[in-house]
Amino acid sequence: MNEARPILSVAAMRDAEAAAPCGLTELMERAGRGLAEATCRFAGPMPALILCGPGNNGGDGYVAARCLAERGIAVRVAALGEPTSDLARAARQHWEGPVERVENCSPAPVLIDCLFGTGLKRGLDPSLHERLLSLAQESHLAVAADLPSGVDADSGALLSPIPDYHLTVAFGALKPAHRLMPAMTQMGRVVVANIGIEADRRWFEIGTPALPAVRPDAHKYSRGLVHCLAGEMPGAMALSASAAARSGAGYVRVSTSRPIAGLPRSVVEVGDARLDDPRIGCILVGPGLGHLPQLLTLALTSNRPKVIDAEAISLVGDPARLRGQDAILTPHAGEFERLFGTLSGSKADQALAAAEASGAVIVFKGADTLVAAPDGRLGFAPPAPAWLATAGTGDVLAGMIAALRARGMAAFDAACAGVWLHGRAAEHAGPDMIADDLLEHL
Ligand SMILES: NC(=O)C1=CN([C@@H]2O[C@H](COP(=O)(O)OP(=O)(O)OC[C@H]3O[C@@H](n4cnc5c(N)ncnc54)[C@H](O)[C@@H]3O)[C@@H](O)[C@H]2O)[C@@H](O)CC1
Numbered sequence: 001m002n003e004a005r006p007i008l009s010v011a012a013m014r015d016a017e018a019a020a021p022c023g024l025t026e027l028m029e030r031a032g033r034g035l036a037e038a039t040c041r042f043a044g045p046m047p048a049l050i051l052c053g054p055g056n057n058g059g060d061g062y063v064a065a066r067c068l069a070e071r072g073i074a075v076r077v078a079a080l081g082e083p084t085s086d087l088a089r090a091a092r093q094h095w096e097g098p099v100e101r102v103e104n105c106s107p108a109p110v111l112i113d114c115l116f117g118t119g120l121k122r123g124l125d126p127s128l129h130e131r132l133l134s135l136a137q138e139s140h141l142a143v144a145a146d147l148p149s150g151v152d153a154d155s156g157a158l159l160s161p162i163p164d165y166h167l168t169v170a171f172g173a174l175k176p177a178h179r180l181m182p183a184m185t186q187m188g189r190v191v192v193a194n195i196g197i198e199a200d201r202r203w204f205e206i207g208t209p210a211l212p213a214v215r216p217d218a219h220k221y222s223r224g225l226v227h228c229l230a231g232e233m234p235g236a237m238a239l240s241a242s243a244a245a246r247s248g249a250g251y252v253r254v255s256t257s258r259p260i261a262g263l264p265r266s267v268v269e270v271g272d273a274r275l276d277d278p279r280i281g282c283i284l285v286g287p288g289l290g291h292l293p294q295l296l297t298l299a300l301t302s303n304r305p306k307v308i309d310a311e312a313i314s315l316v317g318d319p320a321r322l323r324g325q326d327a328i329l330t331p332h333a334g335e336f337e338r339l340f341g342t343l344s345g346s347k348a349d350q351a352l353a354a355a356e357a358s359g360a361v362i363v364f365k366g367a368d369t370l371v372a373a374p375d376g377r378l379g380f381a382p383p384a385p386a387w388l389a390t391a392g393t394g395d396v397l398a399g400m401i402a403a404l405r406a407r408g409m410a411a412f413d414a415a416c417a418g419v420w421l422h423g424r425a426a427e428h429a430g431p432d433m434i435a436d437d438l439l440e441h442l
């Protein structure tokens with residue numbers, strides 16, 4: 001996989017900062033300089049107002065103010081009070097300009113929010129968040145340093161209301177909130193300023209996948225056989241099977257008791273078929289299943305890899321039933337809760353707990369889709385168009401992932417690749433797309 005950007009929790013970020021050979025003062029210098037650089041590139045030479053909080057996020061603000069002033073930009077600083085951390089105090093001392101009060105400063109065309117970052121503990125006081133909203137409203141461009149002030153970095157929850165930002169400059173690595181709902185939708189463009197930390201890569205933003213090449217001596221079975229189990233509403237499986245065929249499976253077949261409309265001619269319909277056939281690269285069960293739990297049971301008797309989607313997820317009943325299965329599950333929030341119950345923690349925590357409980361790869365779908373592996377790897381989907389939220393797109397995704405798995409990709413990699421390709425296909429299909437249209441863009 002290329003270009004996967006690491007994502008660090010607050011605790012992991014602290015560890016990475018502490019381990020940085022250059023030391024914390026230099027990290028803050030790099031963060032502030034990176035913030036100034038990104039703001040200049042984005043906003044040009046417009047006058048800026050920097051709001052500085054009491055901690056190190058505020059410290060980054062004082063550094064950025066110095067860097068912007070060195071570039072000849074008219075920059076003002078307003079603070080909540082004196083800095084409370086040693087690092088921020090030192091940065092404050094190196095800022096030679098005046099420091100106004102956040103409560104009564106006047107607005108500027110560019111607002112840079114350095115009030116709170118990863119150290120936010122609770123929502124902003126109402127008078128402060130209202131002040132932040134109104135200063136942002138009166139600016140042309142709002143920039144967040146590391147995170148918008150009010151966002152919980154690990155969960156993406158809004159602890160207090162935030163304005164819509166145009167640019168967010170993350171320091172060192174993305175944090176979970178940059179890719180989790182609801183915070184992710186209000187950050188504008190998210191860029192990462194490199195500050196020279198060594199980031200753990202077990203959590204990452206899913207990047208462009210490296211797909212398996214088609215070998216010169218390939219035949220239809222070696223390119224991957226996807227076996228679909230159609231249920232009571234076969235239209236859904238028609239979408240999945242078509243998506244599997246369009247995602248490079250060598251052979252797609254559907255076992256069904258009655259003819260299915262809308263299947264490509266290359267997809268083969270069969271009656272009973274043996275599911276322990278070693279040529280099967282991936283079984284797909286769930287889309288349009290209805291009340292046919294016996295089809296899930298049948299799939300689970302096979303030792304072949306499988307994708308379990310839609311109604312089949314709820315029919316699993318107990319996550320432990322999946323132990324020892326080579327399975328990928330693709331639940332949306334409702335299906336997730338029906339199988340795993342109400343889990344505590346952030347969406348990331350929940351996805352990882354579900355992967356551990358089931359031993360399966362979990363694609364926890366939504367506007368902020370996550371792919372979790374039982375070994376603790378976690379892929380965060382890059383933002384995908386909101387118009388993907390329409391009937392049938394999940395059936396397409398399940399078929400895509402089944403094809404990539406059948407083509408020999410490892411379960412976690414196949415799931416990540418499917419999620420990435422699905423989002424890009426939706427971008428190509430455009431806002432008036434229906435799920436069927438995605439097939440033209442795979
Ligand atoms: N630690 C480091 O080495 C580096 C930290 N960096 C910056 O430091 C930030 C984290 O710094 P801190 O850990 O100091 O945390 P913050 O600067 O986010 O805020 C912490 C301070 O705010 C107070 N606080 C928290 N929530 C509050 C609320 N709702 N109302 C009022 N006060 C509140 C805390 O008691 C603490 O004093 C990062 O987001 C990043 O911007 C960067 O400079 C890079 C290097």
Ligand SMILES: [K+]
Nearest residue numbers: 113116145147
């Ligand atoms: K901030």
